[in-house]
Amino acid sequence: MNKEKEINPEEQVEAEQVENVEAAEAQVESVESQGESDAAKEENMIEALNKKLALAEQQILDQQDAVVRAQAEVANARRIAALDVQKAHKFALSKFADGLLPVIDSMEMAISHADKEDEALKPMIEGVELTLKSMLDTVEKFGLKVIDPKDEAFDPEKHQAMSMQVVPNVPANQVIAVMQKGYELNGRIIRPAMVMVSKAAE
Structure with a gap:
């Protein structure tokens, strides 16, 4: 037809x-x-x-x-x-940034766990710190920014609450500890910060 x-x-x-x-x-x-x-x-x-x-x-x-x-x-x-x-x-760097974040996390963990009192390790620790700073400065030029909300008000759009705890003399819904830093790329959250949040006493 x-x-x-x-x-x-x-x-x-x-x-x-x-x-x-x-x-x-x-x-x-x-x-x-x-x-x-x-x-x-x-x-x-x-x-x-x-x-x-x-x-x-x-x-x-x-x-x-x-x-x-x-x-x-x-x-x-x-x-x-x-x-x-x-x-x-x-957002062309989004996938690249996702792959880079574990490297940044590992470097920060190495620095935080290193024995800074050991004179033999000091040059290595300083080298890792300089490398990390250089890396963060470089990626920041392309719009990648760190979310480190210690002592800030909890923001559910940027932070992921992993636990809550009553802390004397600290108002409710405030970030009291950062377990893993978050990151945003040109204003878009690519990983929220994992945090511990204060809560009001019962």
């Missing part, structure tokens, strides 16, 4: 306009060929020409509307494409 060809509404309108113009032209030719008086001929011709002019003006308006719509569609497409490029550029 053959499917009927779909008719484009714009093509249909254009075809109707062409038919109307042709009809007006035919009316002009008909008036010219009739054996009427000169005054009647002139009046009929003016009427036919006015119809033809009105149809032409309407066609121009329709074409102007089509141009405006096309310009708006192009502007929207450009805006969407620009946003997509911006997002791709902004």
Whole structure:
């Protein structure tokens, strides 16, 4: 079974306009060929020409509307494409950052567990600290920032509460310890900070 060809509404309108113009032209030719008086001929011709002019003006308006719509569609497409490029550029390092975080965690753990009183280990510890600082400074240039909320108010969007504890003289819902630092990339959380939160006494 053959499917009927779909008719484009714009093509249909254009075809109707062409038919109307042709009809007006035919009316002009008909008036010219009739054996009427000169005054009647002139009046009929003016009427036919006015119809033809009105149809032409309407066609121009329709074409102007089509141009405006096309310009708006192009502007929207450009805006969407620009946003997509911006997002791709902004979060291109997301996967790389995810892979880098365990390395940063390991270096911080090595520093925190190292015996800083041991003179033999001091040069190595300082080297690891300098390497970690250099790495953090580098990734920060690309939008990766540390979330270290010690003594700050608990923020469920940035922090993940691992436990709660009553602490004297500390208000409720305050971060009292950070078990693992969090990170955000250009304002988007890629890993929340794992924290211990204070709670009100019962």
